[in-house]
Amino acid sequence: MPSTPVRAAYDELVARGLKLDLTRGKPAPDQLDLAAPLLARDMSHDYRAADGTDTRNYGGDNGAGLPELRAIFGELLHIPVEQLLALGNASLQVMHDTIVHALLHGLPGVLAPWHGQEVAFLCPSPGYDRHFAVTESFGIRMIPVPFDADGRLPLDLIAEHLKDPAVKGMWCVPMFANPGGEVYDEETVRALVSLPAAADDFRLFWDNAYAVHVLTDEFPPVIDVLGLAAEAGNPDRVFVFASTSKMTLAGGGVAFFGSSPANVTWFRKHTSVQTIGPDKVNQLRHVRHFGDADGVRALMQRHRALIAPKFAATERILAERLRPSGAEPVAHWTTPAGGYFIALTGPAGTATRAVELAKAAGIAVTPAGAAFPYGEDPDDAVIRIAPTFPSLDDVEAAVDGLCTCLLFATEERAAVSASSPS
Known part of the structure; x- marks a missing residue:
C-alpha cells in the first residue's frame, strides 16, 4: 500500500x-481513594450490627446478610428487603453459582434440572463478555439478540426465540449496559416479564451493575422489575444481581441477589451448603461508609x-x-x-x-x-x-x-x- x-x-x-x-x-486509583475512609474505619470496638449481632462471629441471619445494608440497596434497586440478599464480593460469582444450581438442582416448581437438557441463553449484543464466558463455560448455547439502531431490544425476535423450550435464560444489563450504555424503558421491561415462554423455568438474569453509575447529575428511576413480573403472573422470572464493586473497592465490595420469595428460598437452600455466611464485618463497614441510600x-x-x-x-x-x-x-x-x-x-x-x-x-x-x-x-x-x-x-x-x-x-x-x- x-x-x-x-x-x-x-x-x-x-x-x-x-x-x-x-x-x-476498572475504577481509577482516584476513584478507589474515595473508599479510603472505609479502609481506615476502626472496627475493633464497634463491631455489632443494628440488631446486636457480633459481626466477627457466626450468628445473625448469616445467609441473608446484614438487614441495614439490604435496606440501603433495597431502596436503590427497588427490591423489598426480605427479597434481597447481601453476599460476598463478586456478583459474577453469584451469577455463575445461580446457573450451577439450576444445572444441578433445577428451579422452583420445576422438577428437572437443566443438566441433561439442551439449554440456550438469549444474549443482547454487543454485551458483557464475562456473561458470555460463564454460559460458554457450561456449554450453554448462546443466541445473539442485536440491539436496533435506537438501542432498543427487538421484542418480536425475543418472543419468537421464547417459543423454543431450550431457551432457559436471557442476560440483561438494564441500565447503562456494557458496552453501549443502553437503558431499558418500562415498555421493554413489561414485555420481558410478560412474554410467553415455552420453558416454564425461563429466567431473566438481570445484572443491574450500573444502576447508580451516572455520568450526569440525575439518577434515572430504577424500574421495579420484580413487581412488574409478579403483576404479569411470572413472579419467579427474574434474578437480580448487583454489587458495590465500582462504588467502593473492586476487590472488596459486596454483591447482591434479589428475586421472588420462592427464588430467594431456593437460592439460600443451595448456598447454605457452600458457606455459613458472608463477610459481615465488611458489610457493616459498608453500612457505616454509605450511611443510607442518599449517601450512596x-x-x-x-x-x-x-x-x-x-x-x-x-x-x-x-x-x-x-x-x-x-x-x-x-x-x-x-x-x-x-x-x-x-x-x-x-x-x-x-x-x-x-x-x-x-x-x-x-x-x-x-x-x-x-x-x-x-x-x-x-x-x-x-x-x-x-x-x-x-x-x-x-x-x-x-x-x-x-x-x-x-x-x-x-x-x-x-x-x-x-x-x-x-
Missing part, C-alpha cells in the same frame, strides 16, 4: 512508543466528577477525528448517560485490524468481537472503549491513537476492495 497521510500518522504513532490501556472498565448517591456523584471528563474527552476526540466537519462520518459511537463504556462502531471488516494496529502502537484495546457471543462480531465492526482507568491525558492520547488505527484500517480495506475484481 503506498504511503498516505493516514499511514504517515500511524507510523508516527508507532514511533512514539506508547504504553496505554483501554481494555477493562452522593458518593456516586463524586465518582461522576472523576470519570465524566474522560467520557467527554473520548466523545470529543471521536467526533474530531472520525466525524470531521463537512466530511462523511467514518464511524459512529454511543454517548452513554452512565456506566463504564463506549461502543465504537466502524466500517464492517475493520475492528479486528484496528485493534491489531493499536496493539502494535502500544495501545491495548479489548479484542474485537469480545462483546459478542463466542467472540464473533458478525460485522467485525464494534470496538469497546473503557475510558475510566487511565488518566485524562492517557485517555486522550489512547483514543486519538485508536482513531488513527481505525482510519488506517478503513483505508487499507478500501484499497483492497478497490483492487479486487468486480
Whole structure:
C-alpha cells in the first residue's frame, strides 16, 4: 500500500512508543481513594450490627446478610428487603453459582434440572463478555439478540426465540449496559416479564451493575422489575444481581441477589451448603461508609466528577477525528448517560485490524468481537472503549491513537476492495 497521510500518522504513532490501556472498565486509583475512609474505619470496638449481632462471629441471619445494608440497596434497586440478599464480593460469582444450581438442582416448581437438557441463553449484543464466558463455560448455547439502531431490544425476535423450550435464560444489563450504555424503558421491561415462554423455568438474569453509575447529575428511576413480573403472573422470572464493586473497592465490595420469595428460598437452600455466611464485618463497614441510600448517591456523584471528563474527552476526540466537519462520518459511537463504556462502531471488516494496529502502537484495546457471543462480531465492526482507568491525558492520547488505527484500517480495506475484481 503506498504511503498516505493516514499511514504517515500511524507510523508516527508507532514511533512514539506508547504504553496505554483501554481494555477493562476498572475504577481509577482516584476513584478507589474515595473508599479510603472505609479502609481506615476502626472496627475493633464497634463491631455489632443494628440488631446486636457480633459481626466477627457466626450468628445473625448469616445467609441473608446484614438487614441495614439490604435496606440501603433495597431502596436503590427497588427490591423489598426480605427479597434481597447481601453476599460476598463478586456478583459474577453469584451469577455463575445461580446457573450451577439450576444445572444441578433445577428451579422452583420445576422438577428437572437443566443438566441433561439442551439449554440456550438469549444474549443482547454487543454485551458483557464475562456473561458470555460463564454460559460458554457450561456449554450453554448462546443466541445473539442485536440491539436496533435506537438501542432498543427487538421484542418480536425475543418472543419468537421464547417459543423454543431450550431457551432457559436471557442476560440483561438494564441500565447503562456494557458496552453501549443502553437503558431499558418500562415498555421493554413489561414485555420481558410478560412474554410467553415455552420453558416454564425461563429466567431473566438481570445484572443491574450500573444502576447508580451516572455520568450526569440525575439518577434515572430504577424500574421495579420484580413487581412488574409478579403483576404479569411470572413472579419467579427474574434474578437480580448487583454489587458495590465500582462504588467502593473492586476487590472488596459486596454483591447482591434479589428475586421472588420462592427464588430467594431456593437460592439460600443451595448456598447454605457452600458457606455459613458472608463477610459481615465488611458489610457493616459498608453500612457505616454509605450511611443510607442518599449517601450512596452522593458518593456516586463524586465518582461522576472523576470519570465524566474522560467520557467527554473520548466523545470529543471521536467526533474530531472520525466525524470531521463537512466530511462523511467514518464511524459512529454511543454517548452513554452512565456506566463504564463506549461502543465504537466502524466500517464492517475493520475492528479486528484496528485493534491489531493499536496493539502494535502500544495501545491495548479489548479484542474485537469480545462483546459478542463466542467472540464473533458478525460485522467485525464494534470496538469497546473503557475510558475510566487511565488518566485524562492517557485517555486522550489512547483514543486519538485508536482513531488513527481505525482510519488506517478503513483505508487499507478500501484499497483492497478497490483492487479486487468486480
